[in-house]
Amino acid sequence: MTTLSIDVKWATNMAFKANINGHELMLDLDETVGGQNLGPRPKPLLLVALGGCTAMDVISILRKMRIKPEYFNVKVDGEVTEEHPKHFTKIKLIYEFRGKDLPLDKLQKAVDLSQNNYCGVSETLRKSVELTSEIIILDQTE
Numbered sequence: 001m002t003t004l005s006i007d008v009k010w011a012t013n014m015a016f017k018a019n020i021n022g023h024e025l026m027l028d029l030d031e032t033v034g035g036q037n038l039g040p041r042p043k044p045l046l047l048v049a050l051g052g053c054t055a056m057d058v059i060s061i062l063r064k065m066r067i068k069p070e071y072f073n074v075k076v077d078g079e080v081t082e083e084h085p086k087h088f089t090k091i092k093l094i095y096e097f098r099g100k101d102l103p104l105d106k107l108q109k110a111v112d113l114s115q116n117n118y119c120g121v122s123e124t125l126r127k128s129v130e131l132t133s134e135i136i137i138l139d140q141t142e
Helices: 042-064 104-118 120-126
Strands: 007-012 015-020 023-027 071-080 088-098 130-137
Touching: 042 071, 042 088, 042 104, 042 120, 088 104, 104 120, 104 130, 120 130
Parallel strands: 088 130
Antiparallel strands: 007 015, 015 023, 071 088
16 A cells, blocks of 8 residues: 655645645635635645546546547536535536547546546545536537
């Protein structure tokens, strides 16, 4: 078993610095709740982790299938409760593709492999949050 470890060090006021793989990331709250807006809030970073994890999987899988989209984006929408502790109840991943020769069945296979076999962030979140996905093939004129 491998252990991942990061430090989240208090910088000032409500700002914290995280060091991730040698990259520094500042976290903060916005001014309305006592921060200085020096960086993103932690909760959206969970969506970034999920989107990044599955996006990297999908591109890697599609390359092995010799499918090369001209454009690829993963939009991640998370529903958050109003009451504390505010947490995600549902997360939807929307995979957007544009390009020529993009067979939907192969796109779906790449997404399914990511979600069910490779993306550890999906696997972790699936235990507490409803995860759904959708594939959209965008028009070439968009």
